[in-house]
Amino acid sequence: xxxxxxxxxxxxxxxxxxxxxxxxxxxxxxxxxxxxxxxxxxxxxxxxxxxxxxxxxxxxxxxxxxxxxxxxxxxxxxxxxxxxxxxxxxxxxxxxxxxxxxxxxxxxxxxxxxxxxxxxxxxxxxxxxxxxxxxxxxxxxxxxxxxxxxxxxxxxxxxxxxxxxxxxxxxxxxxxxxxxxxxxxxxxxxxxxxxxxxxxxxxxxxxxxxxxxxxxxx
Numbered sequence: 223x224x225x226x227x228x229x230x231x232x233x234x235x236x237x238x239x240x241x242x243x244x245x246x247x248x249x250x251x252x253x254x255x256x257x258x259x260x261x262x263x264x265x266x267x268x269x270x271x272x273x274x275x276x277x278x279x280x281x282x283x284x285x286x287x288x289x290x291x292x293x294x295x296x297x298x299x300x301x302x303x304x305x306x307x308x309x310x311x312x313x314x315x316x317x318x319x320x321x322x323x324x325x326x327x328x329x330x331x332x333x334x335x336x337x338x339x340x341x342x343x344x345x346x347x348x349x350x351x352x353x354x355x356x357x358x359x360x361x362x363x364x365x366x367x368x369x370x371x372x373x374x375x376x377x378x379x380x381x382x383x384x385x386x387x388x389x390x391x392x393x394x395x396x397x398x399x400x401x402x403x404x405x406x407x408x409x410x411x412x413x414x415x416x417x418x419x420x421x422x423x424x425x426x427x428x429x430x431x432x433x434x435x436x437x438x439x440x
Contacts, residue, residue, distance in 0.1 A: 225258055229284040231309030232266075232277065239266040239274050241308035245334050250304030264308065268428045271302040272364055272390050275428035283421045283436040285386040289313045291358040293380050295345045295373065296365035299327040300338070306362070307335045316355050320344045345373050348380070357382050364390040371412035378416055378439060387417060387437040394431050406433040416440055 225233035225240065233240045235256055240263040243255065247262070254265040268275040277284070286292070286306060290313040297303050297317035306315060315338045319325050325342045332338040343351045345365055361381045363374050374389055381387060391409050393402035410419055417437035425432040 223258075225263065228277065230287060231311075232284070233263060235263060235265070239268065239277055240264060241266060241305045244308045244311045248334055250331055250335075251299070251301050264305065266305050271305065272425055272429055272432065272434055273302050273362075273388065274305070275425045276423050276434040278428070279423055279425065281421070281423060281434070281436075283386070285436075286310055286360060287313070290360055291356060292316070292360045292362060293355060293358045293377060294318065295361070295363040295377060297328055297340070298324050298364075300331040302362075302364070303328075303338060304331060304335065307338050310337065313337060313359075314339065314356075316341060316351075316358070318343055318345050318351065345377060348377050352379075355380050359385050361385065361387040363387065364392075366392055366395045368396055370396060371409040375413065375416060381439050383439055385439050386420075387439065389413075389435045389437055390425075391433040391435065392431070393433070402431045402433070406435075410435065413437065 223236055225235050228234055243262040243264045256263045266274040268278040286309045290310045292315045294303050294315055295318045297319040303317055317340050328340045332340045341351050358380050391406050393405040396405050420438050421436040423434045425434050
């Protein structure tokens with residue numbers, strides 16, 4: 223079956239989401255590789271990536287382009303970032319990660335993907351890396367922290383006006399005593415003066431108690 227284009231750089235192969243591998247023959251994690259018409263695709267597991275999960279659940283707003291500059295907060299070992307790397311192949315991704323253990327794996331991945339730049343830093347203190355980041359088209363945040371909306375706001379300086387933010391809200395990292403819906407509403411309320419909410423998607427059953435939101439900077 224021929225790959226069906228879903229978004230720019232994102233395809234469906236036999237019902238599974240995939241990106242065209244920008245480093246043929248190499249895996250970023252344990253993903254499955256598929257050859258179709260002499261092109262190599264990486265299957266994008268929605269159980270391993272919240273962005274893939276959102277796409278699988280019908281995400282409508284996808285604003286990653288070939289030459290985009292992306293600020294990615296909470297890059298971890300690079301699972302989702304690697305697929306974005308396939309999409310913005312002529313762009314650049316600034317990968318913020320505060321765990322030294324994760325960073326060691328991320329650096330190895332970045333060695334084969336020159337459009338990914340690893341930065342070991344605490345995203346709640348963006349002054350520490352402001353000299354290294356240019357104005358970005360997209361901001362993506364998937365961080366396990368208590369003040370997730372405040373972290374997004376503090377990094378919004380790097381996002382161009384009219385740019386898009388993909389904000390994964392992890393309710394259990396904020397307050398396990400409150401209902402997830404209350405937390406989601408509270409976090410988005412903090413952002414309402416600076417961002418317009420374009421889309422909201424529950425990630426259940428792939429990631430329970432998470433909300434995937436798409437925002438546009440005012």
